[in-house]
Amino acid sequence: DIVMTQSPDSVAVSLGDRATINCKSSQSVLYSSNNKDYLAWYQQKPGQPPKLIIYWASIRESGVPDRFSGSGSGTDFTLTVSSLQAEDVAIYYCQQYYSTPPTFGQGTKLEI
Amino acid sequence: EVQLVESGGGLVKPGGSLRLSCAVSEFTFSHAYMSWVRQAPGKGLEWVGRIKNKVDGGTTDYAAPVKGRFTISRDDSKNMLYMEMNSLKTEDTAVYYCTVGGSVMEYWGQGTLVTVSS
Numbered sequence: 001d002i003v004m005t006q007s008p009d010s011v012a013v014s015l016g017d018r019a020t021i022n023c024k025s026s027q028s029v030l031y032s033s034n035n036k037d038y039l040a041w042y043q044q045k046p047g048q049p050p051k052l053i054i055y056w057a058s059i060r061e062s063g064v065p066d067r068f069s070g071s072g073s074g075t076d077f078t079l080t081v082s083s084l085q086a087e088d089v090a091i092y093y094c095q096q097y098y099s100t101p102p103t104f105g106q107g108t109k110l111e112i
Numbered sequence: 113e114v115q116l117v118e119s120g121g122g123l124v125k126p127g128g129s130l131r132l133s134c135a136v137s138e139f140t141f142s143h144a145y146m147s148w149v150r151q152a153p154g155k156g157l158e159w160v161g162r163i164k165n166k167v168d169g170g171t172t173d174y175a176a177p178v179k180g181r182f183t184i185s186r187d188d189s190k191n192m193l194y195m196e197m198n199s200l201k202t203e204d205t206a207v208y209y210c211t212v213g214g215s216v217m218e219y220w221g222q223g224t225l226v227t228v229s230s
Contacts, residue, residue: 040216042157049209049220050149050157061218093157097215101175102147104157 002026002096006105012112019081021108023094028074031098038098041070041079044107045090054079086112114139114219116210121224128200128228134193134210134221142166142188145214148195150206151223158206162214163193173214177203200228 003026013019029038037057042050052061054070057077067082081088089112094105120132132148147162161174163184172184183196193210205228211217 038215042217049223050217051220052216052218055216095157095217100173102159102215104159107156 001101002029002099002103004094004096004103004105006092006094006108008108009106010109010111013081013084013110015086015112016083019084019088019110021079021092021094021110023072023077023079023105025075025077025096025098029096029098030074037073037077038096039070039072039077040095040097042093042095042104043088043090044093045087050093081110084110084112114212116212116219116221118208118210118221118224121208121226123227123229124200125230126200126202126228129196129198130200130226132195132197132208132210132224132226136191136193136210136212139191139212139219141186141191144212146184146186146193147211147214147217148182148184148193149209149211149217149220150204150226151209152203152206155206160195160208164214197226200226202228204228 005024007022039057041054043053044050053064058070069080071078091107091109093107115137117135148160163172181199185194207223209223210221212219
């Protein structure tokens with residue numbers, strides 16, 4: 001199975017500042033035939049189910065604010081929140097879907 | 113708006129069985145791959161298994177910890193997803209989420225809590 005490792009485990013950022021969360025996969029999730037990275041990001045707010053925010057490493061799901069962006073390729077990925085808002089407090093998970101079973105990172109708690 | 117509503121969770125003794133259901137609405141259910149994802153109390157997310165749509169064979173895949181004990185099925189005529197859980201262990205205690213998608217989990221239900229305890 002592909003192991004996904006996120007860093008840091010938790011991070012505190014001031015309102016309006018940039019937040020960065022990293023995700024590393026134990027093997028590449030870049031599929032060479034279509035040049036796509038099989039990497040998604042989810043946001044889970046307290047007491048709620050997770051919500052898909054980014055797929056194909058950098059494509060924002062419909063309705064997700066453009067302050068959220070995803071980058072990276074191969075084995076190293078980053079989720080950036082460009083200007084933190086109070087409603088962004090959540091746990092963020094990366095997930096690979098390159099191979100079965102799909103696997104998640106351990107989560108990063110984003111706080112103010 | 114897509115809605116997924118899980119039911120069937122509860123308290124069960126180790127070795128027992130439980131059947132989870134998921135009702136899906138406002139979505140072309142028959143076209144979709146569907147997955148179950150679980151989250152143990154205070155822990156992260158773990159993919160449990162998925163079922164493909166009938167066009168792609170309706171086959172299932174499972175995570176190693178549940179293979180041979182859990183069975184996922186679907187009834188496209190009722191827009192329903194199911195998961196039969198047998199030989200339950202204490203480590204199966206979790207909130208179980210029904211999701212749309214077999215790889216990327218596009219939509220999630222609110223989850224149903226399964227507690228395995230004597």
